[in-house]
Amino acid sequence: MTSSNIAVIGGDGIGPEVTAEALKALTAVAGADAFNFVHYDLGAERWQRTGEVLPDSVLDELKGVDAIVLGAVGAAPGSKAIPSGLLERGLLLKLRFAFDHAVNLRPSKLYPGVPTPLAPRIVDGKTVDFVVVREGTEGLYCGNGGAVRVGTPHELATEVSVNTAYGVERVVRDAYRRAQARRGHLTLLHKHNVLVNAGSLWNRIFTEVGQEFPDVEQKYLHIDAAMIALVVDPSQFDVIVTDNLFGDIVTDLAAAVTGGIGLAASANINPTGEYPSMFEPVHGSAPDIAGQGIADPTAAISSMALLLDHLGKPELAKRIDDAVTADIEARGSEKLGTVEIGDRIAARLA
Amino acid sequence: MTSSNIAVIGGDGIGPEVTAEALKALTAVAGADAFNFVHYDLGAERWQRTGEVLPDSVLDELKGVDAIVLGAVGAAPGSKAIPSGLLERGLLLKLRFAFDHAVNLRPSKLYPGVPTPLAPRIVDGKTVDFVVVREGTEGLYCGNGGAVRVGTPHELATEVSVNTAYGVERVVRDAYRRAQARRGHLTLLHKHNVLVNAGSLWNRIFTEVGQEFPDVEQKYLHIDAAMIALVVDPSQFDVIVTDNLFGDIVTDLAAAVTGGIGLAASANINPTGEYPSMFEPVHGSAPDIAGQGIADPTAAISSMALLLDHLGKPELAKRIDDAVTADIEARGSEKLGTVEIGDRIAARLA
Numbered sequence: 001m002t003s004s005n006i007a008v009i010g011g012d013g014i015g016p017e018v019t020a021e022a023l024k025a026l027t028a029v030a031g032a033d034a035f036n037f038v039h040y041d042l043g044a045e046r047w048q049r050t051g052e053v054l055p056d057s058v059l060d061e062l063k064g065v066d067a068i069v070l071g072a073v074g075a076a077p078g079s080k081a082i083p084s085g086l087l088e089r090g091l092l093l094k095l096r097f098a099f100d101h102a103v104n105l106r107p108s109k110l111y112p113g114v115p116t117p118l119a120p121r122i123v124d125g126k127t128v129d130f131v132v133v134r135e136g137t138e139g140l141y142c143g144n145g146g147a148v149r150v151g152t153p154h155e156l157a158t159e160v161s162v163n164t165a166y167g168v169e170r171v172v173r174d175a176y177r178r179a180q181a182r183r184g185h186l187t188l189l190h191k192h193n194v195l196v197n198a199g200s201l202w203n204r205i206f207t208e209v210g211q212e213f214p215d216v217e218q219k220y221l222h223i224d225a226a227m228i229a230l231v232v233d234p235s236q237f238d239v240i241v242t243d244n245l246f247g248d249i250v251t252d253l254a255a256a257v258t259g260g261i262g263l264a265a266s267a268n269i270n271p272t273g274e275y276p277s278m279f280e281p282v283h284g285s286a287p288d289i290a291g292q293g294i295a296d297p298t299a300a301i302s303s304m305a306l307l308l309d310h311l312g313k314p315e316l317a318k319r320i321d322d323a324v325t326a327d328i329e330a331r332g333s334e335k336l337g338t339v340e341i342g343d344r345i346a347a348r349l350a
Numbered sequence: 351m352t353s354s355n356i357a358v359i360g361g362d363g364i365g366p367e368v369t370a371e372a373l374k375a376l377t378a379v380a381g382a383d384a385f386n387f388v389h390y391d392l393g394a395e396r397w398q399r400t401g402e403v404l405p406d407s408v409l410d411e412l413k414g415v416d417a418i419v420l421g422a423v424g425a426a427p428g429s430k431a432i433p434s435g436l437l438e439r440g441l442l443l444k445l446r447f448a449f450d451h452a453v454n455l456r457p458s459k460l461y462p463g464v465p466t467p468l469a470p471r472i473v474d475g476k477t478v479d480f481v482v483v484r485e486g487t488e489g490l491y492c493g494n495g496g497a498v499r500v501g502t503p504h505e506l507a508t509e510v511s512v513n514t515a516y517g518v519e520r521v522v523r524d525a526y527r528r529a530q531a532r533r534g535h536l537t538l539l540h541k542h543n544v545l546v547n548a549g550s551l552w553n554r555i556f557t558e559v560g561q562e563f564p565d566v567e568q569k570y571l572h573i574d575a576a577m578i579a580l581v582v583d584p585s586q587f588d589v590i591v592t593d594n595l596f597g598d599i600v601t602d603l604a605a606a607v608t609g610g611i612g613l614a615a616s617a618n619i620n621p622t623g624e625y626p627s628m629f630e631p632v633h634g635s636a637p638d639i640a641g642q643g644i645a646d647p648t649a650a651i652s653s654m655a656l657l658l659d660h661l662g663k664p665e666l667a668k669r670i671d672d673a674v675t676a677d678i679e680a681r682g683s684e685k686l687g688t689v690e691i692g693d694r695i696a697a698r699l700a
C-alpha cells in the first residue's frame with residue numbers, strides 16, 4: 001500500500017498543539033505507514049523571523065501533496081506585533097484561494113451529554129445534526145476593495161463581494177448532493193431583500209439546480225432570521241448552503257450552540273481534485289490559551305475524519321467519528337487536557 | 351402645549367396591528383392632544399393597487415413631521431406577487447437613507463421571567479442589558495452593486511460595502527457617548543482580518559474617537575467570535591457598535607437571546623435633527639401570522655419609549671419602559687393577543 005503525502009501546517013497559538021493530537025489519531029486508525037507527514041513551519045513565528053508568510057516555493061510543493069492538515073493561524077486581535085489579518089490572508093485564505101477550495105464543509109452536531117448554551121426545552125428530545133456548506137472562494141473574501149484618502153477625515157473604504165454563476169453553482173450542487181445523501185432538506189441563507197444582485201444570483205442558481213433534485217426540500221432564510229432559527233430550533237436544519245461571509249458567521253454560531261468551537265471540524269474541499277484539499281478545526285489560534293496544554297483537540301481530530309472520507313477511506317473516517325463521539329459522551333463536562341483527550345481517542349482507535 | 355406631528359406607516363402584515371397598540375400607549379402616556387397622528391397608506395397593498403412604493407410627494411411631506419412610527423414592511427420571502435426586497439428597499443431603506451438615519455439604535459434586555467432560549471447557567475444571576483448602535487446609512491446597504499450576463503452561466507454579481515470616515519465617525523461617537531452614559535464598555539464588531547479596507551477605517555476611527563473617552567473601556571471582537579460571545583455570555587456587553595450588515599445580523603441574535611424578536615425595539619436616528627427620526631420594532635411583517643391578532647406588540651410599544659426620549663420627554667419614555675417591564679414580568683410565559691397586551695400596557699400608563 002502506498003502512503004499518502006500529508007502536508008502539516010501547525011501554525012500559531014494552539015494550532016501545533018491540537019494538530020499533534022490529530023496526527024496521533026490518524027496514525028492510530030490507519031497505522032504508521034499509511035501517511036507520510038511533511039511538516040511546514042509557517043505562521044506568525046516564521047513571519048517575525050524571516051518576513052515570509054507563504055513563499056511561492058512552498059506553495060508549489062504543497063500543490064503536490066494528497067491533503068493538507070492545518071492547525072490555526074493568526075495573531076491575537078489587536079496584536080501590535082503582526083499586522084491585522086496578515087497571516088489569515090497570506091496563509092489561510094491564500095491556500096483556500098490558490099487551491100480553489102470551493103466547498104468549505106462544516107458539520108455541526110450536538111452530542112449527547114455535551115453542555116450546550118441552549119436551554120433544555122430547545123434541545124431535549126431533538127436531534128441537532130446539520131452541515132453548513134460554505135462557499136470558499138468568492139464573496140467578500142476576494143480581497144477586492146480599496147481605500148482613498150486613508151487616515152484623513154475624508155477616507156472612503158470599500159469591500160466588494162464578488163459572486164459568479166460558476167462559483168455559486170458548484171457549491172450549491174455540492175450542497176444538494178449532500179442533502180440528498182442525508183435527510184433531504186436544504187436551506188439557502190442569504191439577504192436577497194437587500195443584496196439584490198448577489199441575492200438574485202444565489203436564488204436563481206438555487207432554484208435551477210434544485211430542479212435536478214426533486215427529492216430535496218428547499219427552503220430560504222434571510223441570514224438575520226437564521227440567527228434566530230439557530231438558537232430557537234437548530235434541529236430544523238439538515239444542510240445549509242451560503243456564501244463565504246455568511247458562512248463564516250453562521251458556522252461560529254452553529255459551533256457555539258452545539259457545544260462550542262472546540263468540537264467544530266471543517267474541510268476545505270477542491271471539488272475537482274486538481275489541488276489538495278485542506279482540513280482544519282473551525283477555531284482560531286486562541287493565543288490566550290496557547291502553550292498551556294488545555295486546548296480541546298477534538299475539532300482537529302474530527303477534521304481527520306473529513307480528511308479520510310475525502311481520501312476515499314470512509315470506514316476509517318467512521319472509526320474516528322465513532323471514537324470521538326464515544327469519548328465526548330464519556331467525558332461529559334469533565335475538563336481534560338489537550339494530550340489527555342488525544343491519548344484517550346487514540347486508545348479507542350488502536 | 352403644541353402637539354407633535356407623527357407620521358404613521360403601519361405597513362404590511364402584522365405592521366398595522368402592532369402599530370395600533372403602539373399609538374394606544376403613546377396616547378395613554380401623553381394624553382390625546384400631545385400627538386397629531388397622520389396615517390400613510392404605504393406598503394404591499396398600495397404597491398399592488400397603484401404601483402407606487404413611496405411617491406416623492408409623500409417623501410416631501412414626511413420630511414416635515416416630528417417623527418415617524420413604522421410598523422413593518424415587506425412581503426413574505428419567496429412571495430411571487432411582490433419582487434424580492436422591493437418594499438424593503440423602496441420604503442424602509444429609502445426612508446433610512448433619505449432621512450440620514452445614521453444611528454440605528456437597538457437595545458436588548460432580558461427581563462426577569464421572560465423565557466430565553468439560553469440555558470439557565472448562562473443567564474442565571476446575570477444582567478443581560480446592552481445596546482447595539484448599528485450604522486444605518488452605509489456599508490452593503492447602499493445599493494451599490496451590479497450584475498452582468500444576468501441569467502447566464504457567466505453571470506457575475508457584485509455588492510459593494512461603502513464606508514466613509516464621516517459615516518463611521520458619527521456613529522462611533524454616538525456609541526461612545528451612550529457607553530459613557532451607561533456602564534462604560536464599548537465593543538466594536540467587525541471582521542478586520544478579512545475586510546481589511548473597511549476594517550482599518552473602523553479600527554482607526556474607533557481608536558481615535560476613543561481617545562476622547564478615556565473612561566470608556568474599549569474592546570474589539572470579530573463578528574464571528576461575537577456570535578459565540580452572544581450565546582455563551584451575553585452579559586459581557588454594554589454597548590456594541592458595528593456596521594450596517596453586521597448590525598442587522600447581530601441584532602436578530604441579540605433579540606433572540608433576550609426573549610425574542612417580539613420584544614426588540616429600535617430607533618433610526620438622524621443625529622442632526624435635520625430630518626425626522628423613525629421608530630420601529632426590529633421584527634418584520636410576519637405575513638404568516640398577520641390578521642390573527644396574535645402578534646406581540648411589545649416591541650412596537652417599546653419603540654415609543656425611544657421616540658419619546660428622542661422628542662425630549664425622558665420621563666414619559668421611562669413610564670413606557672416601566673409599564674412594559676411590569677407587564678412582561680406579569681405575563682411570564684402566558685400567551686396573550688395583540689390587543690390584550692396593548693390594553694394591559696395602556697391601562698398601566700393611564
Ligand SMILES: CC(C)[C@H](C(=O)O)[C@@H](O)C(=O)O
Binds near residue numbers: 093282284
Ligand atoms: C481566520 C479567518 C480568516 C477565518 C475566516 O474568516 O474564514 C476563520 O474565521 C474561519 O472561519 O475559518
Ligand SMILES: CC(C)[C@H](C(=O)O)[C@@H](O)C(=O)O
Binds near residue numbers: 224439598
Ligand atoms: C427588512 C430589512 C431590509 C431590514 C434590514 O435589513 O435592515 C430588517 O431586517 C431590519 O433589521 O430592520
